[in-house]
Amino acid sequence: MAESVSPRKGFSAPTDLEAEHMPSARPENVVSRATVGRDSVHLPAEWQGASLTVVVPTYNEVSNLAELVAALFALPLPNLRLVIVDDNSPDGTGILANELAQRYNQSHPRITVIHRPNKDGLGTAYVAGIRRALADGADFIVQMDADFSHNPAYIAQMLGVMHSTGMDVIIGSRYVSGGTLDKMWSWWRYLLSWWANFYCRSILKIRVRDMTAGFKLWQRSALQEIELDTIRSNGYIFQVEMAYLSEKLGFHIIELPIHFEDRRIGQSKMDVLVKLESIWRVWELLWRHRKRVSEKSASVANRRPRMSNRRPAANR
Ligand SMILES: Nc1nc2c(ncn2[C@@H]2O[C@H](COP(=O)(O)OP(=O)(O)O)[C@@H](O)[C@H]2O)c(=O)[nH]1
Numbered sequence: 001m002a003e004s005v006s007p008r009k010g011f012s013a014p015t016d017l018e019a020e021h022m023p024s025a026r027p028e029n030v031v032s033r034a035t036v037g038r039d040s041v042h043l044p045a046e047w048q049g050a051s052l053t054v055v056v057p058t059y060n061e062v063s064n065l066a067e068l069v070a071a072l073f074a075l076p077l078p079n080l081r082l083v084i085v086d087d088n089s090p091d092g093t094g095i096l097a098n099e100l101a102q103r104y105n106q107s108h109p110r111i112t113v114i115h116r117p118n119k120d121g122l123g124t125a126y127v128a129g130i131r132r133a134l135a136d137g138a139d140f141i142v143q144m145d146a147d148f149s150h151n152p153a154y155i156a157q158m159l160g161v162m163h164s165t166g167m168d169v170i171i172g173s174r175y176v177s178g179g180t181l182d183k184m185w186s187w188w189r190y191l192l193s194w195w196a197n198f199y200c201r202s203i204l205k206i207r208v209r210d211m212t213a214g215f216k217l218w219q220r221s222a223l224q225e226i227e228l229d230t231i232r233s234n235g236y237i238f239q240v241e242m243a244y245l246s247e248k249l250g251f252h253i254i255e256l257p258i259h260f261e262d263r264r265i266g267q268s269k270m271d272v273l274v275k276l277e278s279i280w281r282v283w284e285l286l287w288r289h290r291k292r293v294s295e296k297s298a299s300v301a302n303r304r305p306r307m308s309n310r311r312p313a314a315n316r
């Protein structure tokens, strides 16, 4: 298996500052484990101007949304935009989202709200939001929860790592070295999450550690290559399907360790049934993508490295 990353078009040698955001190389992993601090990141000026859209699905997040929006727009990313996908939340999240859009869109459009009439699940909400972000021309797309489990402060770090390495996908990961979980997690919740990851990884034969991670930064081109029409999963398995395709389509992936906080306010929308659904859905997605994955594996085997844990050869 090839281990070096071919330089992307327009990729230049990192400056010292950029190099600070380079991931540490771990040759044993298909996905590198980046080690960056949690302090604020100072991105070079040209990176700060990135056209980045954050997609957040919401269902009953009225107590989290305003604070999340404020935290996102406080990031040193002036071109950051936000797509909120609300499923007619009974607690009025959709109304609050409209109010926030009105408040933040005064000088230029920064928030788009997609209202769906019914609770149709996390996966289809993400697909709708990502489609909108792509249609509006975003170069980089972040997906994250509304509940502060995914700290917005990581977004600048993720972008720094993506810029300096040319990766296609950065996963905010709980299960790589340096990743930590909220101490409030009960042992059974940890066990269930660990087991779900182990199960999915074993069946799908992939090496991403945090398969159910919902915090990811994507290059536009990666999402286009995935072809969102082919994504059918909804609950947690949506995250698994996206991670599976990313690895099998030969994308360059880094898992960046994060501290995963328990949601600050409100309750999880993912019930036990959604969690159990993943058990058989894994087999379904393996079957559904079999042709595409085997064709791609054959075509990339000798052409494109699946493993990306070193600096591009040109930059070493
Ligand atoms: N639009 C929409 N958002 C959802 C739905 N289910 C969950 N969400 C949102 O998806 C994110 C993840 O759900 P969450 O309850 O935090 O799951 P957990 O982190 O696994 O406990 C949150 O922002 C939820 O508000 C849904 O059916 N529709």
Ligand SMILES: [Mg+2]
Pocket: 145, 146, 147, 149, 263
């Ligand atoms: Mg959550």
